[in-house]
Amino acid sequence: xxxxxxxxxxxxxxxxxxxxxxxxxxxxxxxxxxxxxxxxxxxxxxxxxxxxxxxxxxxxxxxxxxxxxxxxxxxxxxxxxxxxxxxxxxxxxxxxxxxxxxxxxxxxxxxxxxxxxxxxxxxxxxxxxxxxxxxxxxxxxxxxxxxxxxxxxxxxxxxxxxxxxxxxxxxxxxxxxxxxxxxxxxxxxxxxxxxxxxxxxxxxxxxxxxxxxxxxxxxxxxxxxxxxxxxxxxxxxxxxxxxxxxxxxxxxxxxxxxxxxxxxxxxxxxxxxxxxxxxxxxxxxxxxxxxxxxxxxxxxxxxxxxxxxxxx
Amino acid sequence: xxxxxxxxxxxxxxxxxxxxxxxxxxxxxxxxxxxxxxxxxxxxxxxxxxxxxxxxxxxxxxxxxxxxxxxxxxxxxxxxxxxxxxxxxxxxxxxxxxxxxxxxxxxxxxxxxxxxxxxxxxxxxxxxxxxxxxxxxxxxxxxxxxxxxxxxxxxxxxxxxxxxxxxxxxxxxxxxxxxxxxxxxxxxxxxxxxxxxxxxxxxxxxxxxxxxxxxxxxxxxxxxxxxxxxxxxxxxxxxxxxxxxxxxxxxxxxxxxxxxxxxxxxxxxxxxxxxxxxxxxxxxxxxxxxxxxxxxxxxxxxxxxxxxxxxx
Numbered sequence: 001x002x003x004x005x006x007x008x009x010x011x012x013x014x015x016x017x018x019x020x021x022x023x024x025x026x027x028x029x030x031x032x033x034x035x036x037x038x039x040x041x042x043x044x045x046x047x048x049x050x051x052x053x054x055x056x057x058x059x060x061x062x063x064x065x066x067x068x069x070x071x072x073x074x075x076x077x078x079x080x081x082x083x084x085x086x087x088x089x090x091x092x093x094x095x096x097x098x099x100x101x102x103x104x105x106x107x108x109x110x111x112x113x114x115x116x117x118x119x120x121x122x123x124x125x126x127x128x129x130x131x132x133x134x135x136x137x138x139x140x141x142x143x144x145x146x147x148x149x150x151x152x153x154x155x156x157x158x159x160x161x162x163x164x165x166x167x168x169x170x171x172x173x174x175x176x177x178x179x180x181x182x183x184x185x186x187x188x189x190x191x192x193x194x195x196x197x198x199x200x201x202x203x204x205x206x207x208x209x210x211x212x213x214x215x216x217x218x219x220x221x222x223x224x225x226x227x228x229x230x231x232x233x234x235x236x237x238x239x240x241x242x243x244x245x246x247x248x249x250x251x252x253x254x255x256x257x258x259x260x261x262x263x264x265x266x267x268x269x270x271x272x273x274x275x276x277x278x279x280x281x282x283x284x285x286x287x288x289x290x291x292x293x294x295x296x297x298x299x300x301x302x303x304x305x306x307x308x309x310x311x312x
Numbered sequence: 313x314x315x316x317x318x319x320x321x322x323x324x325x326x327x328x329x330x331x332x333x334x335x336x337x338x339x340x341x342x343x344x345x346x347x348x349x350x351x352x353x354x355x356x357x358x359x360x361x362x363x364x365x366x367x368x369x370x371x372x373x374x375x376x377x378x379x380x381x382x383x384x385x386x387x388x389x390x391x392x393x394x395x396x397x398x399x400x401x402x403x404x405x406x407x408x409x410x411x412x413x414x415x416x417x418x419x420x421x422x423x424x425x426x427x428x429x430x431x432x433x434x435x436x437x438x439x440x441x442x443x444x445x446x447x448x449x450x451x452x453x454x455x456x457x458x459x460x461x462x463x464x465x466x467x468x469x470x471x472x473x474x475x476x477x478x479x480x481x482x483x484x485x486x487x488x489x490x491x492x493x494x495x496x497x498x499x500x501x502x503x504x505x506x507x508x509x510x511x512x513x514x515x516x517x518x519x520x521x522x523x524x525x526x527x528x529x530x531x532x533x534x535x536x537x538x539x540x541x542x543x544x545x546x547x548x549x550x551x552x553x554x555x556x557x558x559x560x561x562x563x564x565x566x567x568x569x570x571x572x573x574x575x576x577x578x579x580x581x582x583x584x585x586x587x588x589x590x591x592x593x594x595x596x597x598x599x600x601x602x603x604x605x606x607x608x609x610x611x612x613x614x615x616x617x618x619x620x621x622x623x624x
Binding site: 051089170176185187188189195196197200201203238239251252253283284286287 | 599
């Protein structure tokens with residue numbers, strides 16, 4: 001018996017033991033949590049797996065010892081800047097050129113899902129320094145700035161559709177359902193997001209999205225023309241105002257000199273017209289697919305924000 | 313300038329510096345890798361992000377110092393047992409009842425994507441101890457064992473379809489494209505996986521999958537009858553031999569006393585008939601969706617393995 005979990009009873013007993021004076025947070029599954037106060041310090045014991053940690057953390061916040069700690073703390077202000085389309089080093093250079101962090105403003109730069117997230121943690125009194133830094137940072141790269149809050153882009157897209165009373169559908173080839181999956185991951189998305197077609201085989205592109213066979217023959221399944229036809233077909237056949245389509249070569253096979261692995265065509269179509277983009281994305285199959293899905297969501301966002309700006 | 317990455321030039325210079333006597337592995341993006349030999353030890357320096365690490369690790373394996381280390385090592389045998397449908401503690405108990413690890417066999421149990429993976433690392437000479445342990449462990453929980461290799465279930469499903477010349481499609485409501493996404497994540501999946509319909513709105517279930525409006529009215533969108541009709545519709549309309557359908561309540565809203573959050577109906581239909589299951593899955597929205605997607609893939613696997621067994 002070299003590992004504790006192999007010994008079933010001992011493992012469970014260990015998990016059920018509560019130190020003297022500790023407050024039990026109950027269980028997340030079989031994982032326990034505790035709050036313990038010793039010599040004026042408050043210790044919170046939580047399980048490691050994120051889902052279990054998050055469940056018990058909420059309960060920890062409700063205990064008196066943790067409440068007392070929090071009531072003494074002055075939370076620093078958090079400002080968020082989110083960019084899409086600029087690289088991490090371009091954003092880092094803009095931050096440096098703007099004076100860098102320090103003097104009460106702490107900056108972190110984080111690349112996530114092909115977006116660049118900048119968090120400014122502002123100490124009390126450093127607000128005007130933060131205003132300056134933030135303005136200086138955003139200035140030269142403003143066209144990449146898409147958000148000042150922490151809503152994921154799929155939620156922004158759904159909110160933009162909801163504001164304008166537009167229904168949204170997807171038509172996906174190489175991303176295989178990833179765009180739909182991200183949209184439907186948002187609670188309450190069903191009032192705006194109707195669904196989509198994963199048209200992996202060409203026959204489904206023709207029969208279920210109405211892509212003309214001539215378009216596929218002349219331009220190929222991976223082409224701007226096919227992407228546009230997929231979006232048009234999805235809008236009409238699924239009965240929505242906005243449709244976004246993705247077709248590309250995720251690899252590792254299927255590439256050619258003319259159409260290399262990573263080549264992706266995207267098209268969004270709304271009531272006021274459409275937008276097309278294409279890229280050759282780097283990385284492996286899953287990275288290309290994830291990048292294409294993120295780009296699809298940002299493409300819808302840009303179309304809808306443009307419309308909103310025009311209306312204003 | 314409190315953080316190195318804010319200083320653009322210094323950061324790049326640091327990444328471009330090679331210690332004396334080190335072997336450069338080149339770059340993954342801007343991240344460098346090195347191999348260094350000192351006092352008979354070989355040090356491999358790799359970037360942290362998994363994709364970058366994996367790219368440079370392949371190159372590290374080709375360097376002479378790493379080759380020399382590997383040529384001296386005797387790789388232990390790895391045996392894999394994968395279970396679905398049993399909890400981690402049930403598998404841990406079966407392992408303990410079978411005698412537990414030790415005596416040249418190291419066992420690790422890992423819950424991943426709602427599967428339980430047991431790895432046995434077998435030292436040279438401990439093969440018969442491993443045979444015994446493995447037989448004793450599997451015996452009482454054999455019906456949950458689905459694999460003795462490390463193929464993900466989506467790859468097993470595609471292989472089973474390929475062996476039998478069957479095309480596969482999906483019809484998803486609450487999982488919103490997650491099943492299609494997992495199937496299309498496998499390179500080369502397009503010869504078997506044709507695509508699917510994400511039928512999030514009821515109208516798409518009716519118009520694109522041919523679910524009878526009466527079925528929706530009488531039984532509701534979340535019902536065994538709707539799941540079966542979705543699978544039948546997907547098979548016929550998308551032109552495949554096998555279709556799997558998922559409909560459920562992912563929450564956090566939309567639950568009722570009769571149909572609580574987490575309730576999911578799944579149906580798979582193949583040339584030899586169908587199979588239905590339903591569950592009330594625990595967890596949050598994303599956890600319910602991920603569990604439903606995993607269950608859908610295992611449901612297809614079971615149907616196809618049953619057919620294969622019958623044919624043998």
